[in-house]
Amino acid sequence: MALSGSYGRGHRRAQPQEGLMPSVYRQVDRWSKHIQGTGDSMYVPSSDLTVDEAMVRFTGRSLETTTIPQKPTPTGYKVWVLRQSGYFVRWLWHVHGRGPCGLVPPPVLETGGVNELLVAEKDREGKGIPWGQMHCIPTKDGKFSWKDNALVLFLTTVFREGNQVIGGRRWPAGSSAANRAAREVFGSELGKDLRVPLGIDEYSHHTNGVDTGDQLRSYNQYSRPIRRGGWQSIAWNFLLEVILVNSFLLQIWGEPEWKAFESQYQWRRHLSAQLIQRFGSSDSMGKSIVEVSAVLTPLA
Numbered sequence: 463m464a465l466s467g468s469y470g471r472g473h474r475r476a477q478p479q480e481g482l483m484p485s486v487y488r489q490v491d492r493w494s495k496h497i498q499g500t501g502d503s504m505y506v507p508s509s510d511l512t513v514d515e516a517m518v519r520f521t522g523r524s525l526e527t528t529t530i531p532q533k534p535t536p537t538g539y540k541v542w543v544l545r546q547s548g549y550f551v552r553w554l555w556h557v558h559g560r561g562p563c564g565l566v567p568p569p570v571l572e573t574g575g576v577n578e579l580l581v582a583e584k585d586r587e588g589k590g591i592p593w594g595q596m597h598c599i600p601t602k603d604g605k606f607s608w609k610d611n612a613l614v615l616f617l618t619t620v621f622r623e624g625n626q627v628i629g630g631r632r633w634p635a636g637s638s639a640a641n642r643a644a645r646e647v648f649g650s651e652l653g654k655d656l657r658v659p660l661g662i663d664e665y666s667h668h669t670n671g672v673d674t675g676d677q678l679r680s681y682n683q684y685s686r687p688i689r690r691g692g693w694q695s696i697a698w699n700f701l702l703e704v705i706l707v708n709s710f711l712l713q714i715w716g717e718p719e720w721k722a723f724e725s726q727y728q729w730r731r732h733l734s735a736q737l738i739q740r741f742g743s744s745d746s747m748g749k750s751i752v753e754v755s756a757v758l759t760p761l762a
Contacts, residue, residue: 483555483557483563483564484525484526484555484557484563486524486525486526486539486692486693486696487526487555487563487693487696489693490693490696490697490701491555493697493701494553494701497701497704497705498552498553501550501551501708504712505549505551505708505712507546507549507551508546509620510546510547510664511544511545511546511551512544512545512546513542513543513544514542514543514545515530515540515541515542515543515556516540516541516542516543516553516700517530517533517534517535517536517537517538517539517540517541518535518538518539518540518541518695518696518699518700519535519537519538519695519699520537520538520539520688520692520695520696520699521537521538522688522690522691522692522695524539524692525558526539526555526556526557526558526692527539527692528540528556528558538695539555539556539692539695539696539700540556541553541554541555541556541700542554542555542556542562547711548707548711549707549708549711549712550704550707550708553704604617604618604619604620604621605617606618606659608659608662610662614662616661616662616665618661620661621659621660621661621664625659625660625661626657626658626659626660627657627658627660627663628655628656628657628658629655629656629658629663630653630654630655631648631653631654631655631656631658632652632653706726706729706730706733707726709729709733710723710726710729710730713729
């Protein structure tokens with residue numbers, strides 16, 4: 463007898479049929495698609511997009527929860543998110559053993575499609591390669607390695623060899639072999655202006671797009687624990703937060719008829735009051751606004 467949404471003695475994780483979305487995601491997927499489609503009419507992303515995983519807090523019983531100890535939210539549902547400067551553009555639900563739901567991964571070579579020379583350099587941890595040296599492979603997808611404190615592999619279709627910027631770098635602390643090698647470039651100076659590939663510099667400044675969105679999502683998050691019905695956690699702790707964060711950013715970046723709200727807390731209070739005024743009954747109006755204010759007030 464198959465287990466559904468619960469655990470029993472000696473249980474095994476039940477995998478959904480191939481191509482079938484787990485029920486916990488199906489219950490919110492229609493709303494999710496509506497939010498993404500509506501966002502397309504309001505915002506057109508440009509460059510500097512970031513893809514990363516986000517966690518939706520849920521500690522109840524569910525076959526689809528994941529634990530990632532190093533995350534601020536270690537246990538919950540994993541979502542693959544495409545963002546720009548904190549704005550949620552697209553997202554896909556994560557399914558155990560299959561990855562992003564609805565995405566068919568192409569077959570990957572043993573080297574991951576990366577040139578064997580670069581893979582060998584990475585396996586040797588960049589030993590013998592001076593700090594700041596870049597190795598490029600002349601391919602259409604622009605593979606290259608860059609030796610910083612550690613050797614990093616990159617792939618770009620935008621930046622080209624020779625595109626560099628000069629940036630201030632600090633003397634690397636620590637006693638590791640990589641830090642000792644990097645310190646040779648600095649000599650006795652605590653800081654130095656050094657050349658960095660433009661692609662590396664852009665990556666360093668824009669790679670935190672998902673983290674920025676997670677921070678905005680966590681500031682005034684729904685604080686009541688949800689232990690039953692994992693779809694509720696996804697609905698309130700993720701989808702509703704996406705709406706609030708995206709609308710907050712849009713009114714800052716756009717040209718609203720009102721003075722833009724710089725505080726997300728004030729923006730949420732304003733939205734709540736407007737919704738109650740529009741859809742609430744006159745008899746319960748005053749009481750509802752007081753209740754909303756109490757819910758939105760951060761706990762000490």
